[in-house]
Amino acid sequence: MPPKKQQSVKTFDYSGLEKGMRLQVESDGKYYAGEVVTVSKSAGRSKAPVKVSYVGYTGYDEWVGGDRLRSKALQVSTAEAGGFRHNIKAYYTMPQVPNPLLVDIFAREKGVDLVALEKTVDLPSLENRKGDSQAKNPAGQVPYLELRDGTIIAESIAICEYLEEAKPSPPLIGTTPKQRAVARMWQRRMEEHFVYPCFNGFRFATAHPDYPEKSGGLAAFKDFFKERATPENGCALVPEAYKGLREWSVNKLKWLEALKKDSKDDFVCGKRLTVVDIQMYTTIKFMGAAGEPCLEEMKKLAWLSAWYDRMDARPHVKAAIEHSKGLLW
Known part of the structure; x- marks a missing residue:
């Protein structure tokens, strides 16, 4: 039959x-x-x-x-019911850290259940840097997807792009060439000039003698990246650069505020939620909880503060935050 x-x-x-x-x-x-x-x-x-x-x-x-x-x-997308998830064999993650939180919120907003496919990778024990996990994803980060044919898809934005193409609606990048281009433009702007400086400012600060007593931060992260951001892993720690990188990331928030403060936009790309908002939100949420200055500086900016509150209030964001409890909240 x-x-x-x-x-x-x-x-x-x-x-x-x-x-x-x-x-x-x-x-x-x-x-x-x-x-x-x-x-x-x-x-x-x-x-x-x-x-x-x-x-x-x-x-x-x-x-x-x-x-x-x-x-x-009116944009219409057609997909086969229940046909999406079958290409994904497993989702390797640690929900409590920022990049998995980004993918988790993105998936929930799209109606994709990745939780049922989760396999936890123990970052504190360096499980991601050895054995089967490193063989699957040599870059060592989480999250990453394993498809049923053995293909590994790592890097958070690449995972989001995959989910968007596999399940086009509701769109979080866009349904038209123009919408997709605008979302990717803003994603690149904010990732390169806010997210990366914020992340690296955090990494570099934890390796500085001033951390955390004079620099601010949490004692639990002192030298956390010493065995992680190594030359062997394609990285380097530059502790003396942390102040400049923190300033860079905050300056980008001020730049965005200046563009948005007189607008009626609800989100970075206008009236629609996109991957840009989710990536920015998870960065500010985690880094702020880790004692980095971005959250407190953002609270001084009216449009961004209102935007952050809108993000915080979204049901799927609340669900993802609940799922990610156990480290900083």
Whole structure:
């Protein structure tokens, strides 16, 4: 008996719909001219988030879902139900550290269950730098995916890109060339000039004689990277550079604040959540808890403070934070 064909599932991206936009609305099998009244972000309206008015029918408004709308601004993706996860054999991670937290939030926001595939790698014991783990991922970091054909996908942003392509909706990079390009532009800007300086400022500070009494930080991280960021691992610690790198990362936050402070943007790429927000949030969350200055400096910046609160309040972010308890929170 041949296997049953899996059912196709449509998902809708409503981010391109705006108030006043004209579209077509289905009613009783026919399509009528309509106009967008509002688009709700409430979870209770997820099945019918678009309120429309019918042109020529005064006072007749209705909440509808994407299956009853026609508009070039409405992005539709189709995937086979249950077909996504089967390519992933295992997800190697340690949920309490920032890059796994980034991937965890990204996956949860997309509706991908990586928790069921988790295999914990013990970073404090250097499990990631030896044996089977290092054979799978010679770079030594977590997280990384192992696909069923044996392919290893490491590096957090590469993993996010893989999840985005494997499950396009809801989009956290973009559904159009323009959306994807804008998200990648901002991701590169903030990774190179905020995330990297912040991470390396932290690493370098832990190796400095001033750490943590004079430099700030947590005693538990003193010399944590001494056996990790080695020449053999393709790295180097430059303790005297930590102050400059901390300043660099904070300056990038101030630069972003200056661009956003008079805007109505909810997120870095405008009105839509993207991988950029998630990467920035997890960096600030972890590094702030580790005693790095980015969190306290960010609190002095109005737009970024409000943005951080919005991120903190997201249900999937809260769930990921709960899952990552045990190290700094």
